[in-house]
Amino acid sequence: MLELNRMTEAEFKTAGKIHVVLILDNIRSGLNVGSIFRSADSFRIEKIFLCGITPTAEHRDVLKTALGATRTVKWAHHPDAILLIEELKREGYQILAVEQTINSVPLHHLELKQATGYALVLGHELSGVSQPVIDGCDGAVEIIQSGTKHSLNVAVCAGIVLYEFSQKLNFRNV
Numbered sequence: 001m002l003e004l005n006r007m008t009e010a011e012f013k014t015a016g017k018i019h020v021v022l023i024l025d026n027i028r029s030g031l032n033v034g035s036i037f038r039s040a041d042s043f044r045i046e047k048i049f050l051c052g053i054t055p056t057a058e059h060r061d062v063l064k065t066a067l068g069a070t071r072t073v074k075w076a077h078h079p080d081a082i083l084l085i086e087e088l089k090r091e092g093y094q095i096l097a098v099e100q101t102i103n104s105v106p107l108h109h110l111e112l113k114q115a116t117g118y119a120l121v122l123g124h125e126l127s128g129v130s131q132p133v134i135d136g137c138d139g140a141v142e143i144i145q146s147g148t149k150h151s152l153n154v155a156v157c158a159g160i161v162l163y164e165f166s167q168k169l170n171f172r173n174v
Contacts, residue, residue, distance in 0.1 A: 012041070012072045018169045019117040020045045020162070021093070025081040025133055026052035026124045027154055030061025035155035036122070037062065037069035042159075043166040046117075047074040051081040081121065085136045093117040097140040098161055099129040100150070104140035107161060112168045120161060122154050 007015060022040060027033055033055055040048055055062050056077050057070035078084040085095050094116055097104075112118070121137060123129030134140060143152065143160055152160070 009068075009072050012044070015044060017044045017046045018166055019115075020165050020169070021047045021049060021088070021117070021119045022158065022162075023049045023051060023081055023084060023088075023095075023119055023121040024054045025121055025129060027054045027122065028125060029154075030055040030059040031065050032125065032153065032155040033057075033059070034062040034065030034067075034069075036158045037066040037073055037075075039155070039159040039162050040073045041069035043162040045073070045162065047076065049081075049084055050075060050077045051079065051084060081133050082136050085119070085121070085133070088117075088119045089138075091117070093119040094139075095119045095121065095137045097121045097123075097129040097134045097137045098142070098157060099123065099134060099140050100142045101134060101140040104142040106144045107141050107164050108144070110141055110164075110168070112165065114169060118165065120158075120165070122158055125154050 022036065022045065024033060024036065033050070037048065050056055057075050062070060088095060096118060098120055121129050121133060123133065143157060
């Protein structure tokens with residue numbers, strides 16, 4: 001592990017982060033939430049908001065898959081994603097649902113601005129991001145897929161989107 005030159009938890013907490021937060025809205029599986037925490041740690045995002053029925057970081061299934069990332073990534077529970085979106089908009093975040101919608105932008109075509117903060121909304125494993133939440137967002141982004149299912153596991157989706165955002169926001173320069 002020493003050869004990987006990984007940060008300690010203390011170093012991680014003070015290290016630069018990409019200006020991205022995640023809003024997990026009504027994700028039912030703690031295993032998915034824990035996996036998302038690991039991706040959030042990997043790409044050094046600012047924070048995760050756990051909304052609605054989403055299990056919090058103390059849940060045993062979250063802890064099982066997070067492998068300690070709940071100690072490094074800042075998080076907070078917020079009961080209502082729509083109210084949270086309104087708060088984050090007032091703070092200057094651009095809010096994007098990660099969802100297949102009529103007007104969604106393919107992830108690889110999305111142009112990001114370095115000085116802008118982004119809040120990415122991921123929704124329920126079966127029903128996705130709810131329409132009222134989508135309506136509160138500034139837009140939607142989707143991962144183009146060519147298979148027969150046209151959907152990805154929410155944790156896999158989070159990893160892909162965070163990787164793309166980290167590349168476009170010059171992650172290595174943070």
